Amino acid sequence: MEHTSPVVHQRRIHYVDESIQKWLLVGLVVMEVALAAGLAWLMYRHLSAVVEENLYVIHMAEAKPLATELLHAALRLFGLFVAANVVALVLVNVLWGRYVASILKQFRVLMGKTAQLDFSADPALHNHHQLLDLTEQQRTQDRTRLSAVRSATQQLAAAQQAGDAAAVQQALHALDQVIPQGRAARPERRNSAR
Numbered sequence: 001m002e003h004t005s006p007v008v009h010q011r012r013i014h015y016v017d018e019s020i021q022k023w024l025l026v027g028l029v030v031m032e033v034a035l036a037a038g039l040a041w042l043m044y045r046h047l048s049a050v051v052e053e054n055l056y057v058i059h060m061a062e063a064k065p066l067a068t069e070l071l072h073a074a075l076r077l078f079g080l081f082v083a084a085n086v087v088a089l090v091l092v093n094v095l096w097g098r099y100v101a102s103i104l105k106q107f108r109v110l111m112g113k114t115a116q117l118d119f120s121a122d123p124a125l126h127n128h129h130q131l132l133d134l135t136e137q138q139r140t141q142d143r144t145r146l147s148a149v150r151s152a153t154q155q156l157a158a159a160q161q162a163g164d165a166a167a168v169q170q171a172l173h174a175l176d177q178v179i180p181q182g183r184a185a186r187p188e189r190r191n192s193a194r
Helices: 018-055 066-115 129-164 165-178 188-194
Strands: none
Touching: 018 165, 066 129, 129 165
16 A cells, blocks of 8 residues: 655645735625626516517417527527626736736845845835835845844954954854854854853
8 A cells, every 4th residue: 555645846825815815805705795686687688578579479380489589599698698797807817927926026126135135225116015114124135134144243353353252252252143053054153151
């Protein structure tokens, strides 16, 4: 018996954008209700017209079958309902795709700058989204931390040139504080810092 293990790389968290998805859902529900009401009204008008035409028919041989006319009118209106739904779904898909693409475009710009270690001022964002806000916050924290690292390394270089052992230890301790995992990566410094 072969046992298959679950796929490890699958996401366990499904991300949603509640702000826009809520309004898309409300819009789609309102549109569906309006379409259903419109379909019911058109159905009533068309079927009433078919019944009125056939109500006082004198010559039954020349009359079209009532069931066929009713079915034909119902199928035409149902086709219109389906077409309107397809158009609405395509429109929503295009709008949603544009929205996601605009967010990802800005996110890629910020991540590209981060990958290049470019922590200069970021351009103003066109969209305000939780992902972009978190990215900006992370970049601000990284900018502050890297400025502290730069300052500490300059202090370390100056202390080494001066030959001041206490200043070197102080600069190394400052680097341990600003570099993540600094002490965990260097156990000998972690023990001496205590």
